[in-house]
Structures are given as C-alpha cells and as structure tokens.
Amino acid sequence: MSVSAPPLLDLGHSYADALPQLSVPWTAAPAPAPALLALNEELAAELGVDAEALRGPAGVGLLVGTAVPDGARPVAQVYAGHQFGGYVPRLGDGRALLLGELVDVRGRRRDLHLKGSGRTPFARSGDGKAAVGPMLREYVMGEAMHALGIPTSRALAVVATGDKVVRETVLPGAVLARVAASHLRVGTFQYAAASGEPEVLRALTDHAIARHHPEAAEAENPALELYRRVVDAQASLVARWMLVGFVHGVMNTDNVTISGETIDYGPCAFMDTFDPDTVFSSIDHAGRYAYGNQPGIAQWNLARLGETLVPLIDDDVDVAVEAATEVVTSFVARYEDHWARGMAAKLGLEEQAPALVQELLALLHSQRVDHTTFFRSLSSHLRGGQARSLFSEPEAFDGWAARWEEQLPRDRGAVAAAMDRVNPVYIARNHLVEEALAAATAGDMAPFHRLVEVVTDPFVERPGLERYAEPAPAGRGPHVTYCGT
Numbered sequence: 001m002s003v004s005a006p007p008l009l010d011l012g013h014s015y016a017d018a019l020p021q022l023s024v025p026w027t028a029a030p031a032p033a034p035a036l037l038a039l040n041e042e043l044a045a046e047l048g049v050d051a052e053a054l055r056g057p058a059g060v061g062l063l064v065g066t067a068v069p070d071g072a073r074p075v076a077q078v079y080a081g082h083q084f085g086g087y088v089p090r091l092g093d094g095r096a097l098l099l100g101e102l103v104d105v106r107g108r109r110r111d112l113h114l115k116g117s118g119r120t121p122f123a124r125s126g127d128g129k130a131a132v133g134p135m136l137r138e139y140v141m142g143e144a145m146h147a148l149g150i151p152t153s154r155a156l157a158v159v160a161t162g163d164k165v166v167r168e169t170v171l172p173g174a175v176l177a178r179v180a181a182s183h184l185r186v187g188t189f190q191y192a193a194a195s196g197e198p199e200v201l202r203a204l205t206d207h208a209i210a211r212h213h214p215e216a217a218e219a220e221n222p223a224l225e226l227y228r229r230v231v232d233a234q235a236s237l238v239a240r241w242m243l244v245g246f247v248h249g250v251m252n253t254d255n256v257t258i259s260g261e262t263i264d265y266g267p268c269a270f271m272d273t274f275d276p277d278t279v280f281s282s283i284d285h286a287g288r289y290a291y292g293n294q295p296g297i298a299q300w301n302l303a304r305l306g307e308t309l310v311p312l313i314d315d316d317v318d319v320a321v322e323a324a325t326e327v328v329t330s331f332v333a334r335y336e337d338h339w340a341r342g343m344a345a346k347l348g349l350e351e352q353a354p355a356l357v358q359e360l361l362a363l364l365h366s367q368r369v370d371h372t373t374f375f376r377s378l379s380s381h382l383r384g385g386q387a388r389s390l391f392s393e394p395e396a397f398d399g400w401a402a403r404w405e406e407q408l409p410r411d412r413g414a415v416a417a418a419m420d421r422v423n424p425v426y427i428a429r430n431h432l433v434e435e436a437l438a439a440a441t442a443g444d445m446a447p448f449h450r451l452v453e454v455v456t457d458p459f460v461e462r463p464g465l466e467r468y469a470e471p472a473p474a475g476r477g478p479h480v481t482y483c484g485t
Helices: 014-018 041-047 049-053 057-064 132-145 187-193 200-214 216-219 222-244 292-313 317-329 331-346 354-366 369-384 394-406 411-421 430-441 446-455
Strands: 003-004 023-026 035-039 067-069 075-077 082-083 086-087 096-103 109-115 156-168 168-182
Touching: 003 082, 014 023, 014 075, 014 200, 023 168, 035 057, 035 132, 035 187, 035 446, 041 049, 041 109, 041 156, 049 057, 067 096, 067 317, 082 187, 096 369, 096 394, 132 156, 132 168, 132 430, 132 446, 168 394, 187 200, 187 292, 200 222, 200 292, 200 446, 216 222, 222 292, 222 331, 292 317, 292 331, 317 331, 331 354, 331 411, 354 394
Parallel strands: 003 067
Antiparallel strands: 023 075, 035 156, 075 096, 082 086, 096 109, 109 168, 156 168
16 A cells, blocks of 8 residues: 655656546555665765665655655556567556656756556556566666766666566566656657547647757747657667667667657667677567667667657648658768767767778677777777787788878877777676676675676776676677566
C-alpha cells in the first residue's frame, strides 16, 4: 500500500495532464525489504534534492515508488514501436512508472522514472520486475556516457527490493530510479498517430515542442521544424556514439527519444577491437543493430517519426510527404558533419580529412586494433610514445602517421593536450562491467563503486588504474549481452 512521503521534492505531472490518452495512473508494487545500493549524489545535487534525505526510509520509499509525495500522479506510459523492424502497436511501460517531473537547479524540467517497479497494464507476459545486475548496468553505462559528454538518461539510484526475480536463475530484485529530459519517444508518436484521434497527435506534438524544442513553435510550420530538430539531435547523438565505439544494441523506435538523449541501456556495450560488424546482443542474429549500422538505423527510425507527422505538416499529403522526406534525407549530411568534426578533433586536426580517416579505420579494422586504446595513444605518439606497437604490421601505421602528422598544427604539445580532452583513457570496459555486476549480485558493491569512480573521470590518466584502461585479456570469448533485464 502506498503511503505519503515527506516533501523531499515536488513532482509535477505536465505529461499526464496534457496527454491523458497516452498513460494510465498506476502505482508501484510493494518492495518487501528495500535497501539502497547506489545513490548518485552529484545528480541529486543537480536536481536540488537532499541526498541524505534520499538515504532515509522515506527517501528509499520514494526511490522504489511506494512512498510518493502528496500531489504526485505516477503513470505508466503507453507507446508503440518497431522492434527489430517489426511493428508492435502497443508496448508501453510494462514494468516502469513515470513518478513525475521536477525542475532542476538550472531550471530544466526532467522526468523521474522507475524501472522494475512492478507489472502495469502494458506488461504483456512480463513479471514487471528487474534484477540487480541489469539495473546497475544502466547506472554505470549512463554515468560513463554522461562523463564522455554524450546526452543520456542518468540513474539517480538503484534500490534492492528484497524480492526475487526468476530469469535463467533466481536473482535479487532491484528498482532503478532514472532521470531524463523526458521519455517521449518515436514510439509515442507512432501510438498517437495510430490512435485515430488527430487531437491526440496534435497535443503530443505541442507538448514535445514546448518541452524540448520551443523555438519550433515560432516557425512557419511547427511540426516540420520539430521534425528537423529531432533529426539533427539524433544525428548528433549517434555520431557521438560512433566516436567512442558505443553500441546501443536495441535501436527500436521505442528507444529513440525526441530529446536526443540515449535511453534504455539493455544489451549495450563499448566496442573493444574496431570492427563495424560488432554486435553484442544475444538476439541480434542478423546484426541489424551492429556498430556500423547505427547511423542507417537511426535514419530509418526517424523516417517512422516523419510518417506520423505527415497530417500535421500539410493538409496536402503529397506536399507533406515531400517536405518530410527532404528532412529525413538530410540526416545523412547532418550525421556526417557531426561525425567528421568529431573525428577531426580526435585526430587533432583543424580541418576535416575524410580520406585520411577512412584509411585509418580500414587499418584499425584489418589489424584488429583496440578502438579506445588507439585514439588515446595518438597523443602519446606526439610526445614520443609508441602507438605503432598496437599494430601487428606497424609499417602500415608508420605510413599513415606520416601523412597525419603533415596535416597537424605546429604546436604539437597543444595538439596532444586537445586530443586528450576528447579521447578517453577509461570507458566502461565490458569485462570490468561484468565483473562488477557479478560481485554486486553476490552482495559485494565495492567493485561497482570503484568502476563508477573511474569511468566518471574518463579523460585524466591516473596511476594505479592501468587495468581499467586495458582491453579484455587475451583468450576471452566474444562478449555477449542480453535484453532480458
């Protein structure tokens, strides 16, 4: 039974108010013995929330959804989506709740959302629960991405519920409390468009504009301008993923945000050896969401968004389709510009050098070089280090490096320092993530907290952390991730 909590924070409900057709009021399932596992004090401060109060019984109750502030209106959101290319007309928060919205210390409205809080009307065959390991994975991955400067949802806390979750084995249960700019998705628009109620789609579009792209309201065609801005936000986001070797793993349309944030960390991982065909998800047998396919899939997903907006763009369907097609076609140029500028920064170049970059990527692929290690080693190379030692045939690197150095600015010290600001030493290495999650599931949180400490300061090399910068030990099999979270 839910109880009222002291006013730790004020939770608004603009989404529930504006779009009652796209959610249902709901409450979290009881948590038999809630215990705080991880609390993001930095994020709590950003939200203007007292971290110590969150550690107390009322705060922990809030974080699992069993003690909500007076006036809050928790809801389970409904949306549709293309999952691995197949359309599902109703998905929604099957085991999640939008507790509400709060305004952070910078005046930004942000969602407070739970994952693993129990079955909802959208649960289908699921049990509505989540296990400790996957919830901690979302915590560490979100913090790693945030530290790398990539827009992302972030975990405020992970709370063990005292419940048991049956997957392949019996696992300890947990709830993730996460914060996002919103949980509006391409799938939200797909559901609204298919509802047969034009006013719902219009209200959703107006809400998305007001929440994320208010300048679009002043445009001659607000719906088209919203679309243009979402396309650019996603082009920028996916370019940033590619630059750090991140593989989302499940780029379904219900996992594509209107805000341009990364969301729903399931079978995600960072690539070690550079290979465009890298796939981690155990169910992605065809490689639909492989590393190198991510830009094309993002454009495909955005085309689905454009389809939903056609009725709002113009009364003449042909005119609307032509306008939307022009916008989604522009994704390629937008993505390539974001990516090329980012790659130039990684290489210390003042101008883009597409031929040099393509030659480099082919070299990294053919010689199976670790992506993160290589880019960080380039600044060391300028200081007299040995990046060439990463290559099985270093003479090929020597030829490329000579052409690269010819294009660099003269002040090599400044160049190396600038490169160090964009090429991380530390990412959430897959073997270290799995090690930390296994320990946490067994009751030892120390490796998890240490890993979070490392990946949240990724650009500064620190003594004693060498193992966190190294690829997986030789002889380990392929890394496999799972959607069942």
